[in-house]
Amino acid sequence: MKRAAIYARVSTLHQSETSIEVQFAACEKFCAEQGFEIVAKFFDKQTGKASDRMGLQKVLDMGRRHKIDAIVVDKYDRFYRDSIEDQIATRELEKHGVLVLSASERIDPKTATGRFSRNIISAVNQYIRENIREEVMRKTDQVAKKGYWLGGLPPFGYNLKEIKDPEAQRKRKVLVINEQEAPIVRMIFEMYASGHSYSEILDKLNTMGVKTRRGNPWSKNSLYELFRREEYAGVYTYKVGTKHSSHFHRDDTIRIDGAVPPIVSKEVFDKVRARYGKRIRKQQREYILRGIIFCGDCGAPMNGNSGLYECSRWRRRRDVPYVGISQHRVEKDALDYAEKLIDEMNDTDFDVLAKQLNAEMAKQDEMRQKKILELMQEKNQVEKEIENVVDAITKGVLVERLQQKAQKLDEKLKKIEESLKTLSQNIDYVNADELKKFWGELKEKLKENKREVLLALIEKIVVYPGGKAVIIPRH
Numbered sequence: 001m002k003r004a005a006i007y008a009r010v011s012t013l014h015q016s017e018t019s020i021e022v023q024f025a026a027c028e029k030f031c032a033e034q035g036f037e038i039v040a041k042f043f044d045k046q047t048g049k050a051s052d053r054m055g056l057q058k059v060l061d062m063g064r065r066h067k068i069d070a071i072v073v074d075k076y077d078r079f080y081r082d083s084i085e086d087q088i089a090t091r092e093l094e095k096h097g098v099l100v101l102s103a104s105e106r107i108d109p110k111t112a113t114g115r116f117s118r119n120i121i122s123a124v125n126q127y128i129r130e131n132i133r134e135e136v137m138r139k140t141d142q143v144a145k146k147g148y149w150l151g152g153l154p155p156f157g158y159n160l161k162e163i164k165d166p167e168a169q170r171k172r173k174v175l176v177i178n179e180q181e182a183p184i185v186r187m188i189f190e191m192y193a194s195g196h197s198y199s200e201i202l203d204k205l206n207t208m209g210v211k212t213r214r215g216n217p218w219s220k221n222s223l224y225e226l227f228r229r230e231e232y233a234g235v236y237t238y239k240v241g242t243k244h245s246s247h248f249h250r251d252d253t254i255r256i257d258g259a260v261p262p263i264v265s266k267e268v269f270d271k272v273r274a275r276y277g278k279r280i281r282k283q284q285r286e287y288i289l290r291g292i293i294f295c296g297d298c299g300a301p302m303n304g305n306s307g308l309y310e311c312s313r314w315r316r317r318r319d320v321p322y323v324g325i326s327q328h329r330v331e332k333d334a335l336d337y338a339e340k341l342i343d344e345m346n347d348t349d350f351d352v353l354a355k356q357l358n359a360e361m362a363k364q365d366e367m368r369q370k371k372i373l374e375l376m377q378e379k380n381q382v383e384k385e386i387e388n389v390v391d392a393i394t395k396g397v398l399v400e401r402l403q404q405k406a407q408k409l410d411e412k413l414k415k416i417e418e419s420l421k422t423l424s425q426n427i428d429y430v431n432a433d434e435l436k437k438f439w440g441e442l443k444e445k446l447k448e449n450k451r452e453v454l455l456a457l458i459e460k461i462v463v464y465p466g467g468k469a470v471i472i473p474r475h
């Protein structure tokens with residue numbers, strides 16, 4: 001008997017999502033149909049922010065240790081959240097002989113078509129999710145453009161004040177000067193502008209007994225934080241980058257001059273910026289091929305290291321020959337390849353692609369419709385029985401037993417309704433135009449998010465001793 005582990009996931013951000021219980025139920029039913037023995041069940045509840053997805057880690061681990069033959073999910077997007085990263089995990093599992101199966105999207109991953117449609121489904125799912133995320137971002141941008149504070153704690157020197165947003169009929173927050181803290185901010189800026197060192201400023205603050213907003217002693221980091229805030233010069237900013245990447249330029253940063261009451265003058269602020277700007281660190285290298293680049297000699301993944309991708313086994317153990325390649329060269333090859341591939345796709349391809357996908361989905365849809373009809377009939381039946389029982393109860397017949405029966409029927413009805421709810425989620429057919437649009441945007445994305453596109457198009461890159469790289473496309 002094949003052993004299966006069930007995996008379910010909900011995100012607390014999407015209340016319309018199928019519950020863990022319903023996902024489990026669909027998977028259990030699928031396992032029963034397929035004759036799988038369920039050896040474990042895992043789930044993750046996500047809050048929207050990045051999480052380590054413990055449930056997923058556990059299920060992947062079971063796969064790697066050959067404790068299971070299949071992972072069953074309700075829908076593939078439960079498993080592929082960031083699509084590509086997760087697909088890497090799937091392919092690793094497949095190498096261990098573990099299949100990822102979906103209870104509601106019946107695709108046979110053992111066939112090339114199956115794998116192909118699954119990849120497209122997850123790519124399209126991700127695409128849709130991203131559009132939703134963009135929509136949310138667009139809405140918050142609108143609020144930010146009116147100068148309302150969207151961050152957490154106000155910067156040192158300011159308080160938050162609630163005011164009414166007449167357009168949205170709700171309260172929003174704006175920054176107002178904190179009269180106790182503002183003179184300290186002014187002092188810090190002026191000291192730094194007139195050439196004092198960080199330690200001199202910190203000494204002074206400590207002598208004065210001033211603490212940060214979180215009640216800690218001041219540190220160099222808290223000074224950096226202070227100096228990077230344009231709010232002190234009266235400029236409202238939104239999306240200047242995280243603390244980690246605060247020095248990096250972003251195209252979508254919102255800046256409104258004069259939307260915040262200033263604490264320091266522009267002259268002082270600019271002087272500080274000029275001095276502080278000299279400290280800006282160099283951007284860290286990002287190795288965009290991590291996870292898909294492998295050593296052709298021993299098969300180990302290659303890791304990025306000072307401008308090179310090198311065999312990780314060689315780095316760790318030195319028991320295999322050295323294999324390495326210039327980061328610039330191999331990444332350029334991969335990007336050229338991706339660009340060529342995107343260019344090569346033409347209209348006919350999309351038509352064929354859409355037809356194949358839709359045929360696959362139509363098959364599922366037919367099964368689904370049949371099941372819905374069956375369930376509707378069953379539902380009618382149960383409802384009639386409930387009516388009869390209720391009738392009998394009101395007539396005063398054998399109340400206790402009938403009540404038990406009524407309760408059982410009610411439970412049955414609820415289960416049917418849940419299944420119906422799951423089944424009535426529409427299958428999203430794709431059309432050639434959508435796919436074409438998707439592909440068109442892929443090229444745009446290649447400029448901004450190279451890694452994501454490369455992972456979508458390239459199965460892996462194998463580097464052989466001497467530095468020859470072979471790109472293997474996804475099937």
Ligand SMILES: [Zn+2]
Binds near residue numbers: 313
């Ligand atoms: Zn190697």
